[in-house]
Amino acid sequence: MAQVTPPPGRPRRSTINDVAREAGVAASTVSRAFTNPDRVNQVTRAHVLEVAERLGYAPSPTARALESGRSDTVALLVPDITNPYFSGTIKGAERAAAAAGVTLVLGDTQEHPPTEEKLVRRLGPAVDGFVLAASRMPDEALRRAAELNPVVLVNRASPGLACVVADFDTGTRQIVDHLASFGHTSFVFAGGPPESWSGSRRWVGLQAAAHERGMDVQRHGPYVPMLSSGAAAADAVLGAGATAVVCHNDMLAIGVLRRLGERGVAVPGDVSVVGFDDMFGSDFCTPPLTTLAERTEDAGARAVDTLLLQARQRSAEPGALVLPTQLRVRGSTGPARVG
Amino acid sequence: MAQVTPPPGRPRRSTINDVAREAGVAASTVSRAFTNPDRVNQVTRAHVLEVAERLGYAPSPTARALESGRSDTVALLVPDITNPYFSGTIKGAERAAAAAGVTLVLGDTQEHPPTEEKLVRRLGPAVDGFVLAASRMPDEALRRAAELNPVVLVNRASPGLACVVADFDTGTRQIVDHLASFGHTSFVFAGGPPESWSGSRRWVGLQAAAHERGMDVQRHGPYVPMLSSGAAAADAVLGAGATAVVCHNDMLAIGVLRRLGERGVAVPGDVSVVGFDDMFGSDFCTPPLTTLAERTEDAGARAVDTLLLQARQRSAEPGALVLPTQLRVRGSTGPARVG
DNA sequence: GATCACATGGCAATCGTTTGCCAAAAGTTG
DNA sequence: CAACTTTTGGCAAACGATTGCCATGTGATC
Numbered sequence: 001m002a003q004v005t006p007p008p009g010r011p012r013r014s015t016i017n018d019v020a021r022e023a024g025v026a027a028s029t030v031s032r033a034f035t036n037p038d039r040v041n042q043v044t045r046a047h048v049l050e051v052a053e054r055l056g057y058a059p060s061p062t063a064r065a066l067e068s069g070r071s072d073t074v075a076l077l078v079p080d081i082t083n084p085y086f087s088g089t090i091k092g093a094e095r096a097a098a099a100a101g102v103t104l105v106l107g108d109t110q111e112h113p114p115t116e117e118k119l120v121r122r123l124g125p126a127v128d129g130f131v132l133a134a135s136r137m138p139d140e141a142l143r144r145a146a147e148l149n150p151v152v153l154v155n156r157a158s159p160g161l162a163c164v165v166a167d168f169d170t171g172t173r174q175i176v177d178h179l180a181s182f183g184h185t186s187f188v189f190a191g192g193p194p195e196s197w198s199g200s201r202r203w204v205g206l207q208a209a210a211h212e213r214g215m216d217v218q219r220h221g222p223y224v225p226m227l228s229s230g231a232a233a234a235d236a237v238l239g240a241g242a243t244a245v246v247c248h249n250d251m252l253a254i255g256v257l258r259r260l261g262e263r264g265v266a267v268p269g270d271v272s273v274v275g276f277d278d279m280f281g282s283d284f285c286t287p288p289l290t291t292l293a294e295r296t297e298d299a300g301a302r303a304v305d306t307l308l309l310q311a312r313q314r315s316a317e318p319g320a321l322v323l324p325t326q327l328r329v330r331g332s333t334g335p336a337r338v339g
Numbered sequence: 340m341a342q343v344t345p346p347p348g349r350p351r352r353s354t355i356n357d358v359a360r361e362a363g364v365a366a367s368t369v370s371r372a373f374t375n376p377d378r379v380n381q382v383t384r385a386h387v388l389e390v391a392e393r394l395g396y397a398p399s400p401t402a403r404a405l406e407s408g409r410s411d412t413v414a415l416l417v418p419d420i421t422n423p424y425f426s427g428t429i430k431g432a433e434r435a436a437a438a439a440g441v442t443l444v445l446g447d448t449q450e451h452p453p454t455e456e457k458l459v460r461r462l463g464p465a466v467d468g469f470v471l472a473a474s475r476m477p478d479e480a481l482r483r484a485a486e487l488n489p490v491v492l493v494n495r496a497s498p499g500l501a502c503v504v505a506d507f508d509t510g511t512r513q514i515v516d517h518l519a520s521f522g523h524t525s526f527v528f529a530g531g532p533p534e535s536w537s538g539s540r541r542w543v544g545l546q547a548a549a550h551e552r553g554m555d556v557q558r559h560g561p562y563v564p565m566l567s568s569g570a571a572a573a574d575a576v577l578g579a580g581a582t583a584v585v586c587h588n589d590m591l592a593i594g595v596l597r598r599l600g601e602r603g604v605a606v607p608g609d610v611s612v613v614g615f616d617d618m619f620g621s622d623f624c625t626p627p628l629t630t631l632a633e634r635t636e637d638a639g640a641r642a643v644d645t646l647l648l649q650a651r652q653r654s655a656e657p658g659a660l661v662l663p664t665q666l667r668v669r670g671s672t673g674p675a676r677v678g
Numbered sequence: 679g680a681t682c683a684c685a686t687g688g689c690a691a692t693c694g695t696t697t698g699c700c701a702a703a704a705g706t707t708g
Numbered sequence: 709c710a711a712c713t714t715t716t717g718g719c720a721a722a723c724g725a726t727t728g729c730c731a732t733g734t735g736a737t738c
Contacts, residue, residue, distance in 0.1 A: 017724075028727075
């Protein structure tokens, strides 16, 4: 019977069986040669590996996952991939995943809770767990997701779930101390989206610290954290006659800087500006931005590590890992103007 | 016989068989209800879907991939995830993948060809294809990879492979025209890594355009395209007494701007600076950078689209898709200083 | 040299789907 | 109403690995 000659297509990828046949052993032996070296004779193993190499064989993660239940894949979901703030988290997660020999699946939730839930549901059966960065999902949805898959949150907390968060309490106090040291007695907070967990933590921290120091603080916004929203925020700050503004994040802060520049307002002469995130670009805008840096790369890496721990050993320890923040003082803050 | 009661672990995810049993149909019917609606009666289908919903069933992409051969997953490999230049490509790829209902796996090759090859080999059996952005792999390795998986390159060309590239020929001519219009009669190119395909395309284009216009151009470098390399590049430019410098990319260009600022050199008064990429931040550095913008987001999206086309129908058309570039003229370029 | 343990390799079941094929049921046609 | 087509659902065989269990062969021990 003539073998069907496949038309000029892609050559079939060789499987464990091809290797087994070619090496004259059973498939199970090939499998063990790869995953369980002690279980097979050294010389057999060497031979198998040699044949595998020659055939260009690589084990199929898919088939492996199906049988073993582990996919050695973790998913990282971020609200907006393009936002440079998340670059660090992504990088860190990538690094930790690569170090652990695990594949990273990246999802963009578009700041949209339903999209996030849909992704979790779709990816769930195929990954070993989720790192949800700045998740917008309601607690209830998070709880449900965590029933089926290990979940670690980044800069978001939810009852019973492990998370990695920045130390906003200390960080915001540093900001307030810094402003106070320059003689500011009040400031404005230009707030971001109400659903943002980080945002509310920041506001709470700023209020508390301001209160401790007897400073006056008022909140404006919410503003969409984009450069273009900076104009509105800046104008509101000027309208309020404030000597300092702390912005929801650097994106907004840089937008504010721009607008102030356009309007001929001196920074920090007339108004001091502070941001959050120390995002890429914050050190080369004009003036360079004073901002509270988070260790986002660490956060991403630690989140993945925590997740893998949780997934491999089923020891679910829903602890919170708090990472220190650091105030980077640059040119956008200075002495309060008098009068 | 007493059923083994699982200790307080994660509840078992329901499978197609659970749904089938609960709905009183065969597993194949459930499968078809999801993937082949016409093949099953409307009311049966509705019932099955209802049961599936109730049980929180989601098909396992893993099992599906194993049988069907398609994983509905594509991998995007970039040299450096953190580099904001790639954000656009990543975003675009994500968008196109999401639109096609396909999962995106992200890999960071760390600008390291062996890492890239290892990733391709490891991920190969589990994905429907690769988008390789600014791949550093030698042509030969690319060819081998493309034998086993569909591959689409971004800003890299290789014989027989589909690619999406920026129109550097036109773009570089625009840069040169722009400089010439300001009276510059020569300029320096601060080059990037020699392996960079984009980099060499840029250099070739600049040379050709300069030659056409009778301008003099010399190449310095290579420089590692990071902010910190800007100092060396800037100093070299000053040493050469050039009136204009075109940098390998914006990262380097901004580094150059900084250094020139530190040294009290006026931009564009003394020296004009041009970059490539229109990376995030290029519009709010000081002065804002004149740069050649690529449509990176489009590139990522088109690459994924091309890849899926190639993967689904096995029509391998190794065409090159050339995307237009756009010169964004900002504050860093101006009239050549005289003398 | 008989006994035993251990190292090693193979058999076969399994993971959760998809899909080719067949059979039953339903509808159509003359 | 017989013969035929079409719709619809089920059976069972893959897909490519992993892994529990068993069989064999080897060397160690007494």
